[in-house]
Structure formats: C-alpha cells, structure tokens
Amino acid sequence: MPSGGSAAAAGSQPGSLRRRTVITAIPTAAILGASGCTASAPSPAPRPAPPQTVYRFFTSHQAAVVEDATARIAPGPADDPAEAGHPGAREAGVTGYIDTMLAALDGLTGPAPKIFAGGPWSNRHASGPDLMARFIALDAVTIIAWRKRLQGWQRQYKNGIATLDRLAGGDFTTAAPDDQDKILVRQEASAFTSLLFEHTVEGLYANPEYGGNRGLVGWTDIGFPGDIQPQGYTQSEVERSGGPDPVADTGIVADVLKFLGAL
Amino acid sequence: MSKAVVIGSGAGGSVAAMELANAGWEVVVFEKGPNRFSNIDGEGPIGTTFSNDDLKMGERYFAGPDPEVFPRTWRPTATAPVQYTGSVNDLPQLVGGGTMHWDAKVPRFWDIDFQQLSALGPVPDADMADWPFEYSDIAPYYDEVEELIGVQGDLGAVPDIVLRHAPRGRQFPMPPGPQQRASVAVAAGATAIGMHPYPFPMAINSRAYNGQAACNDCGFCSGYGCPVVARPSALIPLRLALRTGRVTLVPETMVARVRLTGSGAAARATGVSWVRMTSRGPVTGAEDADLVVLAASGIETVRLALLSSFPDASGKLGRRLMMHAFVDGTAVFTDERMHAYRGRSTTQCAEDAADPDFPGARAYAKANGLPYIRGGIMELGGSQSVISEAQAYQTLLGFTRSAKPFGTDFKQLMRSSILRDRLAGCSLVGEDLPYLDHTVTLDPTVKDVFGVPVARITWSYGKYEQTAQQFWIPHLKTMMKRAGAAVAFAVPDTINSGGLPTGSHIMGGMMMGADPATSVTDGYGRVHGLDNVWVADGSVFVTSGAHNPTNTIMAVALRNTRHLAGG
Numbered sequence: 091m092p093s094g095g096s097a098a099a100a101g102s103q104p105g106s107l108r109r110r111t112v113i114t115a116i117p118t119a120a121i122l123g124a125s126g127c128t129a130s131a132p133s134p135a136p137r138p139a140p141p142q143t144v145y146r147f148f149t150s151h152q153a154a155v156v157e158d159a160t161a162r163i164a165p166g167p168a169d170d171p172a173e174a175g176h177p178g179a180r181e182a183g184v185t186g187y188i189d190t191m192l193a194a195l196d197g198l199t200g201p202a203p204k205i206f207a208g209g210p211w212s213n214r215h216a217s218g219p220d221l222m223a224r225f226i227a228l229d230a231v232t233i234i235a236w237r238k239r240l241q242g243w244q245r246q247y248k249n250g251i252a253t254l255d256r257l258a259g260g261d262f263t264t265a266a267p268d269d270q271d272k273i274l275v276r277q278e279a280s281a282f283t284s285l286l287f288e289h290t291v292e293g294l295y296a297n298p299e300y301g302g303n304r305g306l307v308g309w310t311d312i313g314f315p316g317d318i319q320p321q322g323y324t325q326s327e328v329e330r331s332g333g334p335d336p337v338a339d340t341g342i343v344a345d346v347l348k349f350l351g352a353l
Numbered sequence: 354m355s356k357a358v359v360i361g362s363g364a365g366g367s368v369a370a371m372e373l374a375n376a377g378w379e380v381v382v383f384e385k386g387p388n389r390f391s392n393i394d395g396e397g398p399i400g401t402t403f404s405n406d407d408l409k410m411g412e413r414y415f416a417g418p419d420p421e422v423f424p425r426t427w428r429p430t431a432t433a434p435v436q437y438t439g440s441v442n443d444l445p446q447l448v449g450g451g452t453m454h455w456d457a458k459v460p461r462f463w464d465i466d467f468q469q470l471s472a473l474g475p476v477p478d479a480d481m482a483d484w485p486f487e488y489s490d491i492a493p494y495y496d497e498v499e500e501l502i503g504v505q506g507d508l509g510a511v512p513d514i515v516l517r518h519a520p521r522g523r524q525f526p527m528p529p530g531p532q533q534r535a536s537v538a539v540a541a542g543a544t545a546i547g548m549h550p551y552p553f554p555m556a557i558n559s560r561a562y563n564g565q566a567a568c569n570d571c572g573f574c575s576g577y578g579c580p581v582v583a584r585p586s587a588l589i590p591l592r593l594a595l596r597t598g599r600v601t602l603v604p605e606t607m608v609a610r611v612r613l614t615g616s617g618a619a620a621r622a623t624g625v626s627w628v629r630m631t632s633r634g635p636v637t638g639a640e641d642a643d644l645v646v647l648a649a650s651g652i653e654t655v656r657l658a659l660l661s662s663f664p665d666a667s668g669k670l671g672r673r674l675m676m677h678a679f680v681d682g683t684a685v686f687t688d689e690r691m692h693a694y695r696g697r698s699t700t701q702c703a704e705d706a707a708d709p710d711f712p713g714a715r716a717y718a719k720a721n722g723l724p725y726i727r728g729g730i731m732e733l734g735g736s737q738s739v740i741s742e743a744q745a746y747q748t749l750l751g752f753t754r755s756a757k758p759f760g761t762d763f764k765q766l767m768r769s770s771i772l773r774d775r776l777a778g779c780s781l782v783g784e785d786l787p788y789l790d791h792t793v794t795l796d797p798t799v800k801d802v803f804g805v806p807v808a809r810i811t812w813s814y815g816k817y818e819q820t821a822q823q824f825w826i827p828h829l830k831t832m833m834k835r836a837g838a839a840v841a842f843a844v845p846d847t848i849n850s851g852g853l854p855t856g857s858h859i860m861g862g863m864m865m866g867a868d869p870a871t872s873v874t875d876g877y878g879r880v881h882g883l884d885n886v887w888v889a890d891g892s893v894f895v896t897s898g899a900h901n902p903t904n905t906i907m908a909v910a911l912r913n914t915r916h917l918a919g920g
Contacts, residue, residue: 319580
C-alpha cells in the first residue's frame with residue numbers, strides 16, 4: 091500500500107526517467123518480516139593523514155569529518171582490512187567531489203558551473219580531447235533549481251557534521267572507527283548518513299570529470315568500463331556469454347540473495 | 354500566410370509542425386525545456402551534448418524537468434490529501450520531448466485496442482469506449498512513421514499473434530541490431546512458458562539512416578540521451594519542418610495560457626501567452642495565431658487546457674488519465690555475468706500477455722469478478738546503472754544489516770554485481786483502463802517557478818489492473834527461472850514507488866470521440882467547441898493499449914494533423 095515514507099524515497103531521484111533501470115522493488119511486507127543481522131566489526135585501521143586539498147565550501151575540520159564518515163560508508167584499504175586492494179571513498183576523492191558540488195554556484199562568475207559535464211564523450215577509451223571536461227552552461231531556470239537544491243544540501247551538511255561531532259563528544263574524527271560506525275546509525279544522524287551515502291555513491295562511481303572516481307578507482311574496483319563512446323561495443327561483446335563466472339555467494343551476498351528470493 | 358502555434362516539440366508536436374509547414378502554414382513551436390542539440394535544421398549529422406553520464410541524466414535532471422522548479426503533486430484518490438510533491442511520472446522537458454530519453458520501443462497497438470468496448474465488452478467502474486477509427490485506418494500512418502523516423506525489426510520474426518492483431522505488410526526499414534545476451538536468455542524463458550518473443554521493434558538505427566549514424570551499442574540507452582543521435586526520433590520531423598523555412602523553434606519558453614475569445618459556437622483561440630526565465634527574472638509575452646496545437650504531453654496539455662478555461666461540455670476534460678500498469682521483474686544470474694550494460698537496452702519483447710485469451714487469463718478474470726484481463730507487452734532483459742545499483746544496495750543493507758548498513762558489505766555487493774552485471778530486468782507494460790476519477794487537475798496551492806499552478810495527479814490502480822498484475826507475476830517469475838535465473842522476483846511498480854505512477858507512458862485527459870457530449874476532442878483531435886485548437890499528443894487516447902505508446906502517438910498525430918491541415 092502507498093505510504094508517505096516510501097513515496098518520499100521514490101521521489102529522491104528522477105525515477106520515472108529510468109523505469110527500466112530501477113527494478114529492485116522491496117515489498118513492505120518483506121521489509122517488516124526482515125530481521126537485522128549483525129556484521130562483524132573491522133579492526134581499527136591506521137588513520138591516514140588528513141586531506142590537504144583546499145576546499146571551497148567545507149572548513150578543513152568539516153572536510154575531515156566528511157572524509158572519515160564517507161570512508162566508513164565506502165571503506166578502502168586504510169579503513170577496513172577486508173578492503174585490501176580495493177580503493178574506497180578516500181582514494182576516489184569523494185570529499186572533493188562533494189565539496190565541488192556544494193560550492194558549484196558559490197561566487198558563480200562563468201556560465202558553466204560543475205553541474206552538467208559536457209558531451210558527447212570523454213575519449214577515455216580512444217584518443218582525443220575530453221569533451222566531458224567542458225561543463226555545460228546552465229539556463230536561467232536551471233540555475234534557480236540548483237540554487238535551491240544546493241542551499242538545502244549546504245544546510246544539511248553544516249548541521250549534519252555538527253551532529254556527528256556532538257555525538258562523538260566534540261570531534262567525530264577523534265572517535266575510533268567502530269564508534270564512528272555506531273554514531274552514523276544513530277537516529278539523530280540517520281538522515282544525514284543517508285545523504286552522505288548517496289553522495290558517496292556518486293563520488294565513487296560518477297564520471298571523474300565531476301571530481302570523484304579519481305583515477306577511475308570506483309569503476310576499476312567493480313570491473314565497469316564506464317563511458318564507452320565513441321567506440322561502443324562490438325556485436326560479439328553484446329551477444330556472447332563471457333563464460334562461467336560463479337558469484338561468491340557468502341556473507342552479505344548470500345543474505346541479500348536470500349532476502350530477494352523470498353520476495 | 355496563416356500562422357499556427359505548436360506547444361511542445363516531442364513525438365506529437367514535431368509531427369504536427371511538419372504537417373502544418375508542409376501545408377503552407379507559418380509555425381512557431383514553443384518548447385518549455387532547453388535544446389541539447391545542434392544542427393537540427395542543417396544537412397549533416399545532428400550534434401548533441403548528451404553523453405554516457407549516469408550523474409547528469411540519472412540524478413541531475415539534464416533532460417528535465419527539475420522538480421525544484423517544475424513540481425507536480427499526487428494523491429491516490431480524490432478524497433485523499435496530496436501525498437507527494439515533486440517528480441510525478443515526468444516526461445523529459447527539452448527539444449524532442451519524451452523521444453530524447455526513451456529507448457525507442459515502437460510496437461503497434463492491436464486491433465482490439467482501438468475497438469475495445471465493441472470487441473471485449475464493458476468493465477465495471479471503467480469508462481470503456483471505442484476509438485473513432487480502427488486499426489486498418491491507422492495502419493498506413495504506422496507504416497509512414499516507421500519509415501520517417503527509422504525503425505529496426507524483422508517482419509519474418511514477428512509472431513502470428515502479433516500479425517493477427519496488428520497486421521503489417523511491409524518489412525521494417527532496417528534489420529535488427531545485435532541481440533543482448535541478457536535479452537536472449539530471458540527470451541528463452543519466455544518461449545519455455547508458451548510465449549513468442551521476437552526482436553523488439555525500435556526506432557534506433559542499425560545502419561546509417563536519415564543521415565544519422567548507426568547505433569554502436571554503447572549501452573547508455575534507456576533513460577539517457579543518445580550521444581551519437583542514432584535514435585533521432587522527433588528530431589527528424591522537426592528537421593523536416595524547420596527546413597521548409599516556415600517554422601521557428603523557441604526553446605526555454607513555457608506557454609502559460611491559450612488566449613480565447615468569444616463564447617459558445619463563436620469561441621476560438623487568438624494565440625498564446627508565454628513566460629520565459631532570464632537572469633533578471635521572468636519575462637512574459639504573447640504570440641498571435643490563427644491556430645493553436647497542444648502537444649505538451651498528456652498531463653501538461655491538460656494543465657494548459659485548465660489554465661486556459663477550455664470549454665468542457667462532456668465534463669471529461671482532464672479525466673481518464675492512463676499510465677500503464679507496470680510489473681517490474683528482476684532475474685539474477687549467479688553463474689554468469691550477463692553484461693546487460695552493453696547494447697540497446699532490452700532487445701527482445703513478447704506480446705502474448707496482451708492477449709485476453711492467454712491460457713488461464715479468462716478463468717482468472719472470472720474468478721475475480723471481471724469479464725477479462727490483459728497484461729501487456731513484456732520487455733525482456735533490461736539493465737541497471739551503477740549508481741542505481743548502489744542505491745538499491747543502500748536500501749537492501751537497511752533491511753539485512755541494520756546495525757551497520759554500509760562499509761565493506763556495501764563494497765562486496767558492488768563487486769558481486771548481483772543487481773547489475775548479473776541481472777536481467779523484465780517489465781510488463783500492463784494496460785491501464787480509463788477511469789473518470791483518474792484525473793489531472795490544477796493544484797490549489799503548489800505553483801511552479803513562474804507562479805503558475807502545477808498539475809495535480811489523482812491516480813491509483815483499479816481492481817482490473819491489480820488483478821491482471823497478480824495473474825501475470827507468477828508467469829514472469831517462472832519465465833525468469835526457466836531462463837536460468839538463480840533468483841527471480843516481480844512486483845507491481847507502485848510497490849517500489851510508494852503508490853506513485855511510474856513508467857513515463859502518459860495517455861488520456863483529452864479523449865477523442867465523435868460526440869461532444871462524451872468526448873473532449875473530435876475524431877481528429879480538434880477540441881469540441883474550439884475549432885482552431887487541436888491536440889496532437891497522447892492525451893487524445895481513448896484507451897491505453899497494452900504497448901509502449903509513442904508509435905501510436907506519432908501515427909495518430911500524423912493522421913489527425915494531415916487531415917485537419919488539408920481540410
């Protein structure tokens with residue numbers, strides 16, 4: 091049955107434009123029946139040096155909090171032993187991605203802030219100039235829309251970072267990784283953690299012109315070639331099986347498959 | 354020379370502009386959204402700034418409309434309060450309209466769609482009716498549209514059930530392109546349960562056509578603009594219109610009102626009022642016209658008719674909104690990566706579920722107190738983008754790892770790619786019947802960036818749609834299992850959306866019909882009581898059919914505007 095909460099979730103993305111790509115549906119009855127499982131806590135990781143980048147929106151402390159929090163969401167080798175060899179949010183430059191986005195319209199002088207990367211291709215898999223790096227000028231209506239959206243997110247980041255610090259007793263970055271995890275799931279922080287998760291995903295897996303996915307580490311870790319124009323794929327690449335490649339269905343993969351299989 | 358204003362540059366508006374220009378009219382086409390193309394009116398290939406960019410298209414509204422400035426509202430019934438404000442089954446808002454984000458699936462409606470009341474009888478609570486013409490009347494216009502925009506397909510592979518209900522004599526203009534591994538796998542499952550899959554007819558170039566490149570199967574297809582413009586769609590009639598030298602395209606400009614004069618039999622349009630945003634705020638203006646054609650898509654055309662206080666003798670203006678009853682199926686393959694991120698999304702389809710006489714369907718309907726039920730065309734083998742895959746895991750981790758719904762578990766799921774690289778999506782495009790209480794009205798409080806009231810959608814599935822979905826869900830699951838999926842699940846789209854309509858198929862609201870007492874527009878889409886106002890988009894549909902609607906939108910717009918412009 092319809093519920094306000096799930097309607098709001100559906101509206102957080104332009105889902106109607108991508109019907110065929112959003113096909114993971116979770117019936118409410120299944121949600122109510124699901125029981126939470128407890129993940130094993132990772133051992134504390136050595137803390138890398140704080141980011142040295144100059145930020146446009148964040149203060150250096152705010153950036154450090156976002157850096158730590160997004161690294162808990164998508165950890166890399168320095169954050170979780172299970173991620174050895176697998177770059178995460180830190181390595182992808184997620185904090186820089188978020189800062190670039192939040193400040194995209196601050197002190198706007200040119201017509202093309204970093205909202206819409208250019209086209210039609212980057213030439214990443216070919217030779218030639220990166221046309222995605224030439225951002226697209228915004229029309230007047232779109233500037234109004236993004237001012238509204240970014241003002242809302244800027245407020246959520248300022249308040250959310252302050253909440254994480256408060257729950258950590260003053261400074262989130264001094265908390266142990268296990269404690270940071272516990273803070274991120276606290277009810278007072280959950281809305282901000284959800285927003286951070288969404289932006290972490292974008293910073294890891296969006297085209298690198300937006301400032302994240304540095305060195306294509308996000309795509310490389312999942313074996314995704316990313317944007318492929320102008321060459322596309324051959325008939326054989328489209329049609330042929332890549333051969334047997336059984337998934338390692340243990341741990342979380344097994345649990346999610348079991349959950350989906352019960353729908 | 355007489356002057357016409359066409360509102361909207363998508364599937365219907367582009368065809369109307371072409372026909373009017375060919376008939377000698379001077380035409381101004383107003384498009385609310387921006388132009389993402391270059392050289393539409395030139396000789397060589399059309400250029401674009403669309404790209405393989407998940408963020409730009411999937412998350413940032415590059416093809417618009419951005420709900421921060423152009424929201425809609427939704428409520429499930431007329432007695433319920435508004436439950437959602439934002440994107441409500443929006444179509445793209447830019448030059449080319451809905452044909453710029455689509456994956457260009459162009460099946461035809463069936464004969465029984467046009468004569469549904471006569472052929473299948475009434476359905477309780479629904480406002481069933483026949484169209485003012487039959488399949489045989491519209492078939493030549495399907496042929497012409499398919500030749501015009503360029504459609505790939507294989508006549509020899511079209512199954513008998515389709516040829517029986519939608520006869521076609523001509524081979525498709527182009528042969529099918531490469532068939533996706535995932536689509537072919539699911540199609541085998543469809544065959545195993547007695548269905549008849551075949552290469553999905555689609556308006557995508559499998560070879561150079563219309564001066565545009567062949568598709569190179571980049572995979573960023575459904576939901577993305579095409580970087581090589583291998584599915585130019587509405588841009589082709591728009592190009593032909595512009596090349597007459599009699600057509601002006603005005604993007605980034607919203608028509609806020611059709612200006613009317615006179616009353617009763619003397620009522621007519623004198624032009625339109627428009628509004629446009631600049632860096633210094635909104636600018637308004639007017640365009641006089643001898644003829645106004647509304648083609649802003651189902652919901653926005655109705656909104657404009659209401660804002661303009663159109664006559665409504667039948668009381669049906671804005672009623673009978675239809676949006677298709679989707680079932681979203683997901684097949685997960687654990688032994689193999691299906692790489693559905695390569696190729697034109699969903700290269701196979703099956704139409705058997707549109708048949709009210711599919712084995713078991715009549716009995717299931719009868720057991721549920723209905724005379725019949727129909728599902729609709731099945732799209733076999735869709736993909737999912739990396740970012741939406743990650744969002745799905747974010748949701749799933751909330752249910753399976755509530756103590757820590759992130760971290761290495763998230764990244765392990767991404768590497769396993771059970772919901773992207775190992776996935777094949779299967780959508781059922783189910784028929785949505787016309788109900789008088791499924792409506793577009795003006796929201797009493799919510800306004801757009803220009804201060805104009807937005808469309809309020811009142812819609813939820815009726816018993817017919819839910820019954821048909823429940824009949825077809827087990828068939829979908831069995832089909833996916835027979836295809837080799839380790840896990841297969843299928844649910845109505847509204848389960849995932851919280852009740853909101855999804856799927857970007859918008860029909861009804863300005864129903865065609867011969868009788869002004871029971872329809873909003875005449876048999877050619879001319880507004881009853883406003884002789885110089887025509888409608889040329891999906892809003893004139895009488896029923897929703899059981900197939901992707903755009904081929905029918907374009908064919909009907911071609912039939913209607915050619916008749917009216919010539920008459």
